[in-house]
Amino acid sequence: MHFVPNVAGVTIAFGVLASIAATIYWMLHPPSTASDRAATATERDISEIIGSVIIVFSQEIHSEHMLSLAVRLARRERAELLAAYIIEVPRTLPLDAEMELEHREALGVLQVAESIGRKNNVEILTDVVRTRNVAQGVLELAKRKDAHLIVLGGYREGKYTGAPMARAIEVIASQAPCDVLIGIQGNKGKILTPPVSDKRSKTVPAEQPTQL
Amino acid sequence: MAASVAARAPAEPSLRRAVTPWGSFSWGYSDVGADIFVGLGLVLGAAAGASNVAFLFAGLVYVCIGLAYTELAAAYPVAGGGQYFVFRGLGDIFGFIAGWAVLLDFTIDIVLFAWSSIDYLSKLVPILSFTAHPWVHFVVVFVVITGLALLNIIGVRESSAFNELVSGLDIVSETSILFFGFFFAFQPQLLVHTMQLSWPTTFNLMNGVSLAIISFVGLESISQAAQETQRPASVIPRTSISLILTILIFALSYSNLALGMQPWHALPLDAHGHTQPLWRYLGNEENNGSAVAVLASYVPYFGALAALYVPLLGAILLLISSNSGVFGSSRIAYAMSGTQLLPSAFQRVHKKFRTPALSISVFCGVAIVELIFAALPSLSPHVHALYARLFRGEDGITFLGDLYAFGAAASYSFVFIALISLRFNDSQSPRRFKMPFNIPITFRGNRVEFPVVAVIGFIGIASILVFTMITHEIGRIAGPTWLILGTIGYLFYRRRKRLPVFRSQPHDWRKAQINILQSAGELEMMDEYLVNIRRMDERRVAEHIGPL
Numbered sequence: 001m002h003f004v005p006n007v008a009g010v011t012i013a014f015g016v017l018a019s020i021a022a023t024i025y026w027m028l029h030p031p032s033t034a035s036d037r038a039a040t041a042t043e044r045d046i047s048e049i050i051g052s053v054i055i056v057f058s059q060e061i062h063s064e065h066m067l068s069l070a071v072r073l074a075r076r077e078r079a080e081l082l083a084a085y086i087i088e089v090p091r092t093l094p095l096d097a098e099m100e101l102e103h104r105e106a107l108g109v110l111q112v113a114e115s116i117g118r119k120n121n122v123e124i125l126t127d128v129v130r131t132r133n134v135a136q137g138v139l140e141l142a143k144r145k146d147a148h149l150i151v152l153g154g155y156r157e158g159k160y161t162g163a164p165m166a167r168a169i170e171v172i173a174s175q176a177p178c179d180v181l182i183g184i185q186g187n188k189g190k191i192l193t194p195p196v197s198d199k200r201s202k203t204v205p206a207e208q209p210t211q212l
Numbered sequence: 213m214a215a216s217v218a219a220r221a222p223a224e225p226s227l228r229r230a231v232t233p234w235g236s237f238s239w240g241y242s243d244v245g246a247d248i249f250v251g252l253g254l255v256l257g258a259a260a261g262a263s264n265v266a267f268l269f270a271g272l273v274y275v276c277i278g279l280a281y282t283e284l285a286a287a288y289p290v291a292g293g294g295q296y297f298v299f300r301g302l303g304d305i306f307g308f309i310a311g312w313a314v315l316l317d318f319t320i321d322i323v324l325f326a327w328s329s330i331d332y333l334s335k336l337v338p339i340l341s342f343t344a345h346p347w348v349h350f351v352v353v354f355v356v357i358t359g360l361a362l363l364n365i366i367g368v369r370e371s372s373a374f375n376e377l378v379s380g381l382d383i384v385s386e387t388s389i390l391f392f393g394f395f396f397a398f399q400p401q402l403l404v405h406t407m408q409l410s411w412p413t414t415f416n417l418m419n420g421v422s423l424a425i426i427s428f429v430g431l432e433s434i435s436q437a438a439q440e441t442q443r444p445a446s447v448i449p450r451t452s453i454s455l456i457l458t459i460l461i462f463a464l465s466y467s468n469l470a471l472g473m474q475p476w477h478a479l480p481l482d483a484h485g486h487t488q489p490l491w492r493y494l495g496n497e498e499n500n501g502s503a504v505a506v507l508a509s510y511v512p513y514f515g516a517l518a519a520l521y522v523p524l525l526g527a528i529l530l531l532i533s534s535n536s537g538v539f540g541s542s543r544i545a546y547a548m549s550g551t552q553l554l555p556s557a558f559q560r561v562h563k564k565f566r567t568p569a570l571s572i573s574v575f576c577g578v579a580i581v582e583l584i585f586a587a588l589p590s591l592s593p594h595v596h597a598l599y600a601r602l603f604r605g606e607d608g609i610t611f612l613g614d615l616y617a618f619g620a621a622a623s624y625s626f627v628f629i630a631l632i633s634l635r636f637n638d639s640q641s642p643r644r645f646k647m648p649f650n651i652p653i654t655f656r657g658n659r660v661e662f663p664v665v666a667v668i669g670f671i672g673i674a675s676i677l678v679f680t681m682i683t684h685e686i687g688r689i690a691g692p693t694w695l696i697l698g699t700i701g702y703l704f705y706r707r708r709k710r711l712p713v714f715r716s717q718p719h720d721w722r723k724a725q726i727n728i729l730q731s732a733g734e735l736e737m738m739d740e741y742l743v744n745i746r747r748m749d750e751r752r753v754a755e756h757i758g759p760l
Contacts (some may be wrong), residue, residue: 003474003512009398013391016465020387020458027454028233030446 052080054142055151057109058088058134059102060166063153064109066183067116070151075122082125082145083113086137089130096130103128135171147178154184236434236441236451238379243321243430244459245382246533249526250328251427252466252507253500254613256491259420261410263491264403264467266417270424271460273676276669277624278456279647280631281431282449286645287634288725289444289732292547293432294627299551301630301637303716305702308553310626312698314544315575316691317429317619321537322579323586324612326356329530331501331609335509335523343498346590353583356534361576364538365562365569375532382529383458385522389507390465392514393473403472406489419683422617423610425676427463429620431455433536445734449645466504470494475510501609502526537579542571552717555705586611602685614680614687615694621677622695628670635660640744641725642737657751 032040055070057063063070067083074081085106089095110126117124131137142150152169173180259266284297292299295314299307327342330352334340342349412420434452441447470491482488482496490510494503505526508518546568549558562569586609589596634641639660650661681688706713722745729738 003396003476005395006398006400008400009394009396012398012465012468013394016390016394016461017387019461020383023454023457023461024383027237027450030233030443030450032446036443 051148052082052145053149053151054082054084054138054145054147055113056084056086056138056172057106057153058086058168059105060134060168061086061152063151063183064112065185066151066153066181067113068120069183070181071116071120071122071124075120079148080125081117081122082127082147083110084127084129084138084141085109086134086141087128087130088134088137089132091132095132134168135175138168138172139175139177143177149178150176150180152180152182154182233447233451234380235376236447237454238376240431240434240451240455241379241383241458242375242529242532243433243536244428244455245379245386245462246325246328246526246529247427247429248386248459248462248466249332249504249530250324250501250609250613251424251463252470253494253503254423254610255420255427255467255495256470256503257495257497257500257610258412258416258423260412260416260491260495261407261471262412262417263420263424264407264464264471266420266424267427267463267467269421269672270428270676271463273425273669273672274428275456275460276647276665276672277428277627278431278452280627280666280669281434282452282456283643283645283647284627284631284634285434285448285452286445287641287643288728289441289448289734290728291543293544294623295544295548297634298623298626298630299553300721301633302626304551304553304706304712305699305714305716306626306630307551308548308702309695309699310623310630311544311548311553312695312702313619313623313626314432315541315698316694317616317623318537318541318544319575319578319582320612320616320619321429321540322357322360322534322576323353323583324609324616325530325534325537326353326360327583327586327609327612328501329527329534330356332505332523332526332530335502335505335519341498342501342590346587350583350587350591353587354580356531357576357579357583360535360538361572364535364542364572365565365567367565367567378525378528378532382525385518385525386462386504388514389504389511389518389522390462390469393469393507393511394465396512396514397474397476398469398472399474400472402474403468406471406491410489410491415683418679422621422676422679422683423613424463425620425673426613426616428459429616430533430536432540443734444732445644445737466507470503470507473507473510476512476515477510479510538572538576541575542568545571545575552706552709552711553702582612582615611686614684615690617676617680617684618687618691619694621673621680622691624673625670625677628666628673631666632663632670635663638721638725640741640748642740642744644737657755658748 053070053074055063055066070081073079087099087102087106089097089099093099106128110128114124114126127141129137129141131140138150141147150172152172154166154169169182173182255263255266281294285293288297288300290296293314295307295311298310302310327349330340330349331342334342334349339345339348340352431452434448434455441451473490475490479488479490479493482492490507493499494506499506502523505519505523508522509515511518545554545558548554549556549571558568558571558574560570561567589599631647636655639655639658646661647663647665649664651664652659652661654660680691703713711717725741726738729735729741
């Protein structure tokens with residue numbers, strides 16, 4: 001049997017379809033409460049504020065545990081993320097002196113940063129900065145890159161647990177031209193403390209010889 | 213005491229607010245959405261060419277009911293639904309009667325939907341057919357009810373995600389059936405012709421209207437999930453209104469399509485060898501339990517696919533609805549027991565499974581008794597003759613429909629009165645949603661809004677209750693008997709416990725309301741409520757002291 005659609009039938013058919021679709025759409029978009037609106041405004045402010053984020057590494061600033069957090073923040077806020085490894089060159093050496101161990105350490109750390117970024121679909125820019133003073137190096141970098149946020153990890157290496165904030169961190173925090181986010185791993189913390197297997201870069205002090 | 217129970221709630225582990233807008237909707241949809249699968253065939257069988265009119269009348273009453281439930285569930289986001297609203301608005305004894313009527317509905321819900329679920333499955337597995345193999349059908353429904361009872365005692369429930377998935381699939385499926393049905397095969401002139409030629413008698417139209425209301429029962433579910441819904445005051449009005457609209461669109465569309473659709477294939481001849489129209493074929497004893505699946509199979513082109521999956525989808529949705537009857541009855545009994553409307557035994561939980569095993573067993577037991585009454589005429593020719601003499605030969609599913617309509621109409625009637633009462637006696641509670649068309653008046657110094665739609669709804673549902681009493685031989689006897697026996701039991705229990713028999717116990721509703729809003733996360737409403745009651749108290753003090 002062949003069926004020829006009737007105008008009234010076709011109109012009702014589309015009417016049913018449209019009314020059900022409209023009803024479901026309307027239902028799934030309920031009005032927001034004051035708390036929802038406040039939360040949305042705060043998030044919007046953050047997304048406007050956070051334009052570029054620098055995550056800093058150095059011999060005394062271990063930010064590996066902050067990487068994942070920074071990457072997620074950058075992804076969510078679509079911020080630019082720069083992972084910078086600051087190499088402090090002693091004044092006895094020229095600024096461009098070859099510092100093989102430190103450089104290798106920097107490459108390793110930045111590779112991990114890139115890998116985390118790739119997994120989270122965030123493009124991370126990396127940079128190795130040579131400077132006479134870590135704190136000054138970070139501050140200059142932040143100024144140069146017009147950073148909105150500097151992310152730093154605390155200094156927790158067993159014997160220093162009583163003073164997790166290295167001197168450089170204190171200087172950066174007090175003189176930074178932008179916001180500074182410092183993450184300190186708790187003794188039994190779980191959020192910022194990576195699993196044992198991931199502690200390579202943190203537990204191998206940069207001062208020790210590294211197998212190349 | 214409700215107030216003290218609510219007062220303790222925040223300190224104790226409470227239900228997690230994890231139900232999203234879609235979750236809240238599907239919670240209600242898996243209950244109400246299943247009704248049309250049962251109601252369509254029954255209404256077509258009774259109201260014939262005026263089935264669409266019967267659905268329209270019941271649908272308008274249902275809109276009023278839905279608006280009432282929406283207002284109350286948003287103002288009092290607490291598990292309990294209609295029973296709680298009546299308890300709060302009209303006091304203990306009416307709270308009991310409304311809850312007892314809801315319990316009747318839940319027990320019928322268990323049987324009716326399990327019965328219809330098997331009817332739908334029989335379209336794929338013919339041995340389950342009620343007309344061809346009544347004993348097999350009876351045994352399978354019995355096993356299903358017993359199985360659901362055991363699963364609920366053990367504590368196994370379908371997951372919310374499963375509910376949401378089935379509801380989503382069903383909405384897509386039903387919309388597709390209607391879309392293709394209207395698109396390819398709807399003939400307006402056939403609809404007019406059928407309505408003119410097959411217009412029923414007034415008695416049958418009343419019967420059809422009273423059966424049509426069963427297509428709209430189940431809004432309770434959204435109210436009962438209120439305590440677990442995120443931002444209930446803003447989400448529940450949306451989900452309730454969406455549910456009302458969706459079900460109304462489906463019910464009106466199905467009834468008009470059934471009356472005005474040109475079937476894809478020729479229909480089988482009737483028992484007398486005559487050709488029959490589609491609506492009559494859908495409403496006969498063989499198909500009235502699975503009318504949506506049969507209709508879907510006669511939709512041009514799409515019917516080829518629909519015939520394969522609609523029986524299964526319908527059976528699953530009906531099974532979920534049946535299970536919600538098992539769960540809901542034990543939950544209501546538990547809540548009523550907590551407010552000393554039922555003996556404390558109904559609050560007892562199983563030592564091992566931590567479920568209200570006694571409540572589940574009792575109400576599933578009642579459901580099985582109802583099943584036996586419904587199935588007897590088909591199992592025994594003697595009983596069939598007896599039913600024919602006493603009850604105009606009502607068949608099993610119509611018997612269940614009778615009681616379902618009675619329980620729903622009775623409990624909804626009380627909900628309307630409770631809403632009016634609460635507007636007067638609890639005008640301080642903020643209402644994020646109000647039924648439209650209100651008349652502002654002053655009552656005891658308070659400005660209140662008299663809900664006109666609640667009065668219209670009450671008249672509508674009361675008339676459906678009257679239709680049920682007039683047209684349903686069994687419902688007329690069994691429904692009131694259930695309520696009378698329950699009320700006698702309540703009076704006896706309250707007297708034995710030395711509790712007020714006809715009056716209510718003292719309740720601290722203010723404290724209860726603050727705790728309800730606080731645990732609902734509706735802090736703005738709580739602030740508004742506190743301001744309202746402070747103003748009222750100040751005014752009362754000023755009136756009492758007089759001008760300085």
